[in-house]
Amino acid sequence: xxxxxxxxxxxxxxxxxxxxxxxxxxxxxxxxxxxxxxxxxxxxxxxxxxxxxxxxxxxxxxxxxxxxxxxxxxxxxxxxxxxxxxxxxxxxxxxxxxxxxxxxxxxxxxxxxxxxxxxxxxxxxxxxxxxxxxxxxxxxxxxxxxxxxxxxxxxxxxxxxxxxxxxxxxxxxxxxxxxxxxxxxxxxxxxxxxxxxxxxxxxxxxxxxxxxxxxxxxxxxxxxxxxxxxxxxxxxxxxxxxxxxxxxxxxxxxxxxxxxxxxxxxxxxxxxxxxxxxxxxxxxxxxxxxxxxxxxxxxxxxxxxxxxxxxxxxxxxxxxxxxxxxxxxxxxxxxxxxxxxxxxxxxxxxxxxxxxxxxxxxxxxxxxxxxxxxxxxxxxxxxxxxxxxxxxxxxxxxxxxxxxxxxxxxxxxxxxxxxxxxxxxxxxxxxxxxxxxxxxxxxxxxxxxxxxxxxxxxxxxxxxxxxxxxxxxxxxxxxxxxxxxxxxxxxxxxxxxxxxxxxxxxxxxxxxxxxxxxxxxxxxxxxxxxxxxxxxxxxxxxxxxxxxxx
Numbered sequence: 001x002x003x004x005x006x007x008x009x010x011x012x013x014x015x016x017x018x019x020x021x022x023x024x025x026x027x028x029x030x031x032x033x034x035x036x037x038x039x040x041x042x043x044x045x046x047x048x049x050x051x052x053x054x055x056x057x058x059x060x061x062x063x064x065x066x067x068x069x070x071x072x073x074x075x076x077x078x079x080x081x082x083x084x085x086x087x088x089x090x091x092x093x094x095x096x097x098x099x100x101x102x103x104x105x106x107x108x109x110x111x112x113x114x115x116x117x118x119x120x121x122x123x124x125x126x127x128x129x130x131x132x133x134x135x136x137x138x139x140x141x142x143x144x145x146x147x148x149x150x151x152x153x154x155x156x157x158x159x160x161x162x163x164x165x166x167x168x169x170x171x172x173x174x175x176x177x178x179x180x181x182x183x184x185x186x187x188x189x190x191x192x193x194x195x196x197x198x199x200x201x202x203x204x205x206x207x208x209x210x211x212x213x214x215x216x217x218x219x220x221x222x223x224x225x226x227x228x229x230x231x232x233x234x235x236x237x238x239x240x241x242x243x244x245x246x247x248x249x250x251x252x253x254x255x256x257x258x259x260x261x262x263x264x265x266x267x268x269x270x271x272x273x274x275x276x277x278x279x280x281x282x283x284x285x286x287x288x289x290x291x292x293x294x295x296x297x298x299x300x301x302x303x304x305x306x307x308x309x310x311x312x313x314x315x316x317x318x319x320x321x322x323x324x325x326x327x328x329x330x331x332x333x334x335x336x337x338x339x340x341x342x343x344x345x346x347x348x349x350x351x352x353x354x355x356x357x358x359x360x361x362x363x364x365x366x367x368x369x370x371x372x373x374x375x376x377x378x379x380x381x382x383x384x385x386x387x388x389x390x391x392x393x394x395x396x397x398x399x400x401x402x403x404x405x406x407x408x409x410x411x412x413x414x415x416x417x418x419x420x421x422x423x424x425x426x427x428x429x430x431x432x433x434x435x436x437x438x439x440x441x442x443x444x445x446x447x448x449x450x451x452x453x454x455x456x457x458x459x460x461x462x463x464x465x466x467x468x469x470x471x472x473x474x475x476x477x478x479x480x481x482x483x484x485x486x487x488x489x490x491x492x493x494x495x496x497x498x499x500x501x502x503x504x505x506x507x508x509x510x511x512x513x514x515x516x517x518x519x520x521x522x523x524x525x526x527x528x529x530x531x532x533x534x535x536x537x538x539x540x541x542x543x544x545x546x547x548x549x550x
Contacts, residue, residue, distance in 0.1 A: 002187075003184075003187050003188060003189045003231070004034075004036070004180070004184035004187055004188050004189070005033055005034070005035045005036065005188075005189055005191075005335050006035070006036045006037075006038070006177075006180075006181060006188060006189065006190040006191070007021060007035060007036070007037050007038070007190075007191045007192075007193065007331060008037075008038045008039075008040055008191070008192045008193065008208065009037070009038070009040065009193045009194070010040045010041065010192060010193065010194040010200055010201040010204045010205070010208070011041060011194050011195065011199060011200030011201035011202075011204070012041075012043075012046060012048045012049075012200070012201075012318065013193075013194060013195040013201055013237060013324075014040075014192075014193040014194040014195070014200075014201045015039065015041070015046070015048040015049050015051070015052045015193075016048055016052075016318065016320055016321070016324045017193035017194075017235065017237070017324045017327040017328055017331075018037070018039070018052050018193050018328075019051065019052045019055060019320060019324070019453065020320065020324045020325045020328035020453070020457075021193070021327075021328040021331055021332075022052065022055050022056060022083070023328075023439060023453055023454075024328050024329070024332055025059070025079070025080075025081040025083060026059060026078060026079050026385065026439070027078060027381040027384070027385040028076065028077060028078050028079075028080045028381045028385075028539070029332055029378065029381060030080070030081040030332065030335065030336070031073075031074070031075050031076060031077075031080045031081070032074070032075050032080065032081075032526070033073060033081045033082070033335070034073050034081070034082040034084065035081055035082070035083055035084070035335075036084045036086065036177060036180055036181075037056060037083055037084065037085050037086065038086045038087065038088065038174070038177050039052065039053065039085075039086075039087045039088070039089075040088055040089070040200075040204065041089045041090075041200060042089060042090045042149075042150075042153075042200055043089065043200075044170075047318075048318060049089075051438075053085075053087070055438055056083055056085050058431055058434055058435045058438070059079065059083055059435065060083060060085065061431045062079055062428075062431050062432060062435060062531070062535075063079055063082060063083075063532075065528060065529045065531070070082055070083060070084060070085075071528070071532070072526070072528050073526065074525050074527060074532060074536070075524065075525050075526045076524070076525060076539075077525050077527075077532070077535060077536040077539045077540075078384075078385060078388070078535050078536075078538075078539050079532075079535060084180075086173045086176060087170055087173050087174075088154075088157065088170045088171070088173060088174035088177075089170055090149070090153035091153075091168075146199055146200060146203025146204070147203045147204070147206060147207045149203070150200070150203050150204045150207060150208075150211065151207045151210070151211045151214075154174070154211040154212070154214070154215045155211065155214055155215060155218060157171045157174055157175075158175075158178075158214070158215035158216075158218040158219040159218055161175045161219045162218055162219050162221065174215075175219060178212060178215055178216050178219060179219075179220070181212065181216070181225075181230070182216050182220060182223055182225050185225055185229060185230070186226075186229035186230065188230045188231065189230075189231045189232075189233070189334060189335060189340060190209075190230060190231065190232050190233070191232075191233045191234065191330075191331040191334050191335065192204075192205055192208055192232070192233070192234040192235070193234075193235055193328075193331070194234070194235065194237070195235075195237045195238075195239075196236050196237060196238060196273070196276070197237075197238055197239045201237075205234050206276075206279070206281070206282050209227050209230070209232050209285040209286070210227065210281070210285065212227065213225065213227035227285065228284070228285065228342075228344075229342075231287050231342060232285055232286045232287055232288075233286065233287060233288040233289070233290065233330070233331070233334040233340070234286060234288075234289055234290070235289075235290050235292055235327045235330055236273065236276055236289050236290065236291045236292065236348075237292045237293075237323065237327055238273070238291075238292065238293040238294070239293075239294070240293070240294035240321060240323045273291075276289060276346075282346065283345050283346045284344055284345070286346040287340050287341060287346060287347065288334055288340065288346065288347050288348075288349055289346045289347070289348050289349070290327070290333075290334075290348075290349045290350065291348055291349070291350045292323060292326050292327055292330065292350070294321075294323050295355070296358075296359075296360075319451075319456045320457055320460070321456070321457070321460040322360075322362070322457050322460045322461045322466070323460075324457075325457055326367060329367040329368050329378075330349070332368060333349070333368065333369070336374075351366055351367070351369070352366070353366040359461065359462075359463050359464035360464040361465050361466070362461070362464070362465075362466040362467075363375070363467075364376070364378040364379045364467060379467055379489070379491075379494065380494065380543065380546050382467065383467065383468070383488055383489055383494060383546065384539065384542040384543055384546060385439070386440070386454060386468065386472065386488055387485045387486065387488060387542055388436070388538055388539075388542060389436045389439050389440040389454075390440065390472075390480075390483055390485045390488070391404070391408060391485050391508070391538075392404035392405055392408065392432065392436045393433075393437065393440050393441060393442075393480070394480040394481060394483050394485070395481075395483075395485060395508055396408050397481075398433040398436060398437065399436075399437065399440065399441055399443060399480065400443055400477065401442075401443065403429065403430065403433065404432075404433045404436070405429035405430075405432045406426055406430075408538075409424065409429060409534075411512055412512075412515065415512070415513065415516045416516070417515060417516055417537075419530070419533075420530050420531075420533070420534045423529075423530035423531075424530055424531050424534055428531055432535075437452060438452050438453060439452050439453050439454055440452045440453075440454060440455065441455055441475070449475045449476075451475075455473055455475075458473050465490065467489065467490060467491075468488050468489060468490060469487075469488060469489065471483065471488075472488040472489075484506050484507055484508070485507065485508050485511075486507030486508065486511060486545060487507065493547075494546050495507075495546075496511060496545040496546065507545070511541060511542075511545055514541065514544075514545070515537060515538075515541045518537060518540050518541055520533050520536045520537050520540060
């Protein structure tokens with residue numbers, strides 16, 4: 001029996017790592033897998049959280065048949081993994097009751113017990129700042145506070161679930177996730193995305209295995225799940241980005257005075273790594289820890305013109321970074337390894353990339369290794385998906401606000417490939433366009449270029465390179481419309497010319513004509529409806545043109 005797969009994104013950085021992971025599923029790097037995804041945060045309105053939730057929702061709609069059930073796993077195609085989505089956020093929104101540590105812990109000093117609790121809290125948490133800052137935007141690098149509160153939040157939710165009264169949607173979703181984890185038990189692999197230098201992720205990674213065990217025990221009384229039987233992996237993601245320093249107004253506001261400062265992120269990272277290396281509990285509950293760092297000067301990940309620190313909320317919608325793709329590939333490694341050692345001591349994993357002249361030039365093997373030709377698969381699948389994105393966005397103008405996949409479907413119908421004519425709706429095709437815009441690019445109503453995930457990933461390592469030519473990331477409408485979707489790779493061996501017996505010609509129209517000769521093997525791809533068959537046809541046409549049939 002294959003292990004059941006679980007991935008948890010925690011905090012803003014964890015959400016961006018999860019975003020990269022979803023795109024790895026979309027390109028087909030986790031063929032045939034069903035993955036249970038939990039987003040875990042303190043900030044229900046966080047912009048990074050909303051973006052990845054929207055991405056997962058779009059993915060599931062693309063996968064679904066007649067209802068949004070998330071579909072079924074497929075083989076050797078795009079969107080081949082099935083994603084089950086769960087969500088939970090701690091509730092710190094009730095003003096005067098749950099909005100800060102003092103109120104949440106009822107440290108009002110009305111009894112001798114409360115007086116003792118207050119004195120104990122004062123030993124570890126500054127009374128005038130840490131105990132009173134607003135919690136709804138997370139733990140703000142106060143990991144000693146955050147670990148306690150995240151553990152408390154999960155246990156509190158489990159107690160409500162056990163009682164079965166006044167249960168919120170997010171608590172119900174968390175309950176479904178931990179029920180599934182309990183059922184799969186020792187046949188489970190759980191991977192946690194988060195940073196070790198910030199707030200929510202850094203607070204949660206050390207306590208999550210124990211918190212999940214306690215929550216299962218409380219919710220399902222009598223559970224005999226031994227959390228040491230569950231295989232846990234996580235990123236140890238150190239500092240890699242920067243943001244604005246707090247202005248004087250923020251510093252003078254008692255609710256806002258505790259603010260994470262990027263100045264201290266390198267020091268926070270160093271202290272965190274010492275903790276992970278020496279803490280016996282972490283060493284015993286995690287099986288693999290992936291140490292991921294970034295030696296180049298930190299860049300700002302947002303375009304905000306605000307002068308203050310954005311602590312959370314809808315405004316925290318940071319751009320993606322290559323480091324997050326590396327983290328997603330760590331999860332890929334954890335999930336696809338033939339076995340995970342359970343020795344009682346965490347194994348540390350890392351890879352390096354080529355660094356020269358002030359920039360990284362990454363190869364696919366730097367991210368996924370060469371075992372089982374994973375590097376070749378990453379090149380062909382990511383490149384194939386980028387070609388498909390440009391077919392929709394650039395050749396059929398979805399990036400400029402038109403209906404790209406609808407135009408592509410009509411091209412196929414003109415070649416008598418019309419078995420999808422009535423079974424695939426315009427809404428189905430619009431959802432594919434939407435996903436490709438989030439992956440690639442779009443233009444705003446006023447004509448400004450808006451980079452999607454892969455453009456942001458590429459820009460974060462500039463002037464370094466990774467797999468594709470600079471032309472693959474054109475940004476002007478003229479260049480995009482003239483782009484050859486079959487010539488995106490640095491390595492010309494992946495170009496479509498030889499497969500299409502062309503020389504010096506644009507490959508798109510000949511590629512379209514060739515699709516008429518492709519017969520999609522429904523059984524081989526494990527397809528269940530025509531929308532999946534449509535996607536598999538495009539996938540096979542691209543892979544054959546690359547002369548790569550993985």
